[in-house]
Structures are given as C-alpha cells and as structure tokens.
Amino acid sequence: MTIPLQARGVRRTFRRPWRRIPVVAIAEATFELEESEIACLIGPDGAGKSTLLSLAAGRLRPDAGSMRIDGQPAHTAGARRAVGLAPRDPAFPPGLRVRDVLSYGARCHAGGRQRRAAVDEALDMAGLPSLAGRMATALSLPDARRLLLALASLGAPRVVLLDEPFAGLDAVTRRDLGARLQRLAASGVTVLLSSSDPIGLECLVDTVLVLRAGRLTQVAPAAALLGGRVLEVVLDAPPREPPPGFRVTAAGLETDLGPLSAEAALATCRAHRLAVRGSRVRFKTMEEAAFDAADVLAR
C-alpha cells in the first residue's frame, strides 16, 4: 500500500519580476500522512499553508524535494485524480444549482450512472440533499463550505485538502463540518486541512503540523502536542505580580504544569499569599500548542 501523501524536503520560492531576491514560501517541509489520518496544518497568516496545500494538490511544483500523492509526483494526472482540494473562498459558476455544480464537477471524473451516483453520494456526505435545488451562488457561507467539501470529495480521492475550512463559521457549524470530515476519513480518505485559528480542532485531528515562516517546525500526533497540562487558579482578586511561571488570566492565574504536580504549583500560590478560591487541571488547547510552537521558534 502506498503512502497517500508524502512530502520530502519540499522547498518553493516565488520570484517577482521587480525583486531580485526570491520570496521563500516554503523553506523545508517533510512529512507523511497515512490512510484515514486527519492532519491539521496550523500557523499564522502568511506562514505558507495555502502554498503547501497547492503543492500537495499539484497546482504548484516544488523547486526542490518531492511531493507525492499515492506514490506519484503530485503534479501528474494520476496524482491529481487522487486528490481533491477545497479552497478557502467559495466561487461557483453563476446560474447553476447545487446539484448542477456537483454534476458539472463530476463530469470530469465519470459519465452516466456513475456520475449521478457520485453526485448523490457527495450530496449525502456534505449534508446537502435538501439544498440540491438551490442556486449555488445564493448559499450561505456554511452551506457553501459544505458544497466545496462535496466538490473536493468527488471522484473518490485518496487525499482531501481543505484550506481554512472553518474560517468564519460558528461553533455549531464547525462541529457539524468536523463530524463530516471524520466520517470522510473513516472511509479511508486522508484529510489535510489548514487553519490559522485552530480553536476547537483538538478532538478532530490526529496529527498537527506547525508551519511558521515557511518552515515546518513541528509534526507531531495531536495527543503528544496537546498532552501538556495547564493549572487554572481562581483568585478573589488578580495579583499585582504573578508568581514565577504563572500568567494572569481574567479569573486569576494559570501555569503550564510540566513535570510539577498541581499541589506543588498551588503551594507556590499560597507561598505568595494568594487567596485561592478554586483550581482545575486541563489539557492544553490547540491554540496554546500553536502559540508554544511560535514561541519556541522566536526564542
């Protein structure tokens, strides 16, 4: 069985005609994604997430290194049939209903009955059967995002790439879209999504890829990256100066526990004569993991 998505030493620069020095979009990226894996590419705007997705989709070719889909270079016709990409901003041809948009896309993959079956399957997967007759250009953002997901999943791809699929969505829609992505992955599809705002992705992704300034700084299982414990301490009033290692929050203080026990950290608070009203230990969020990765690089 071939690896669905494999990047080895990928580098990509853009040369502007009026600038002598090329802009490095991706300095180095090496990673592999397995079948049914959901991976999230996190990093700030301009980190190179969309470029990396474009390289994986075969829209761009790497200057150095190799990007392979299903064992084939990503820009080849065979690889492009095995990958679906949902861009961030929806843009559908005018005058087409939701079913027409999918049928129009599916015509590049199959004909006749197979095409109709593929359209019905994509509608079901994205939860769009009730909107099949609506004009695609009149869809709300959440529905348009689901239609983009349906388009990307046409033709039974091995890898689905999604550029900022949760941007601008409310919590309920994010959870619904996340559940659909999990079902898609469970059917054997590898999912790579990018996000500059990773809130709430903890329970969705298996692997986290941290990208900063074009460099893949961390590729780790989400469980390992998010495994760090955080102690939250509720105080009567915020302290003038937090104890060493603590951060001031709206409710009081918080600290990364690391190897310390919660009791030892609370003892530090008491030693600083802080009136502790309550405390709890939680795991790190994806957002905190992203901040940590950024801090490590900055140092």
Added chain:
Amino acid sequence: MPPYWHVLFLRRVLAEFPLLPWRVARTRLGLWLALLFVGLARLAGGETDPAAVAVLAGTMGAVVCVSGVAGSAADRAALTHRLLQPTTPIALAAGRWLAAAGGAAALVAGVAGYAACTTRDGPGAVGAAAAGLTAAAAVSAVVLPLVWTGGNALAVLTFAWLVLVSAMPPEAVIGLGRGGALAVFGASVLEVGPAMWRYRGVAAGDLGAAAHAAAWVGLGLGIAAWRAARLGARRL
C-alpha cells in the same frame, strides 16, 4: 483500467457543454438568443442575402454565447476552482468554445431553416448555414480569450466591431477613410482577423475563408487555454 487519454480529454471537453443549456434556461442568454432569432428571421424572410444573414447570426450568436457561458466576472473567478477538478486548460478552453459555438450554431440553423422555408431556396440555405457556422466557430474562438482577459466589456466592443464594421471588405474601409492611418489599420484588422465579409464566401465554396476560420479557431483556443491557465494559477 483508466480510459485512454483522448477519451479522458474528450470527456473533459464535453464536461463544459452543459453550461450552455443551463445558462440558456436560467439566465438572460436564452432571452438574448430568442430576440436575435426573431430579428434575424425577419431579416432572412426579406430580400437580404441568406448567406449574409447566416453569417450575421453566427457572429452575433457567437459573441452573445461566449459572453453568456464565460464572460461574467463570477465565471472568471470560478475558473480557478474549475481547474481544481482533473481537467486541463486546453480541455476547458475547447469545452467552453464548443458550448458557445454550439449556441451560435443553433441560432444559425434556426435562421437558415427559417430562410429555407420562407424563400424556397433550399440549396442556398445549406451554403448560407455553412457560412454561418464557419463564422460562429471563428468568432467564438477569438472572443473567448478576449472575455477571459477583459470581461464582457471587451465582448461588447468586439460585438460592435464585428457587426458594424466587419461586413465591409478592407478596400471599402480604406476608401471610406481616404487612405488615412486609421483606415489602413482598420483594413488590416479586417483582412487578418475574423470578419463577416470573408465568411460570406464560404456559401459560394471559398475554401480559403474556411481555412482562415480554422486557423483562427486553433489560435484562439491556444490563447484561451493560456489565459485559462493564468487565471487558474491565481492564489486560492
């Protein structure tokens, strides 16, 4: 086993064709084509040369259909997304050309058929239809890269040029402009580019005019594919 490459290519070309019926049924394209048919049928029913009317139908229909299936800003924005599907810029360009030329061909067939029924000139109508189809093919291929570059504004300018000026042969334009630089430039464009005066000759068996149209189809599709690739390579 995957189909052969030429079957895949043909599938991708034909994948663009349904845009025409969808747009005819749901946008103003259908209304425009109906209005053109009514006007041109009245013209064909009179004393006008059937070949001239058929070429006019092919030219006008081609510009209107290209504008309808490819010219809007939303259509151009959607090209980037379209090329995310397993298709190629040349298949995309060929498919859109086929859709636009197909719409214009239907208009030509309608007008030529009406002319044949009302003027009792059956054989003449066949030649006129051939001239109209030639004009439709060439004009669609030329207008497609223009609308992918400048949108429907360029389609309007091309429509005005083709309908108002291109019926005149180059010599007439030079005579009209008294040999001025502008007249020479206009005459050169009429000589080289697709023009109604040239394609009328197809009705009389002018193979040179047909070859001229074929050359413009090839060149137009090549430029359109290049434009599609450029639009498709834009940042997502």
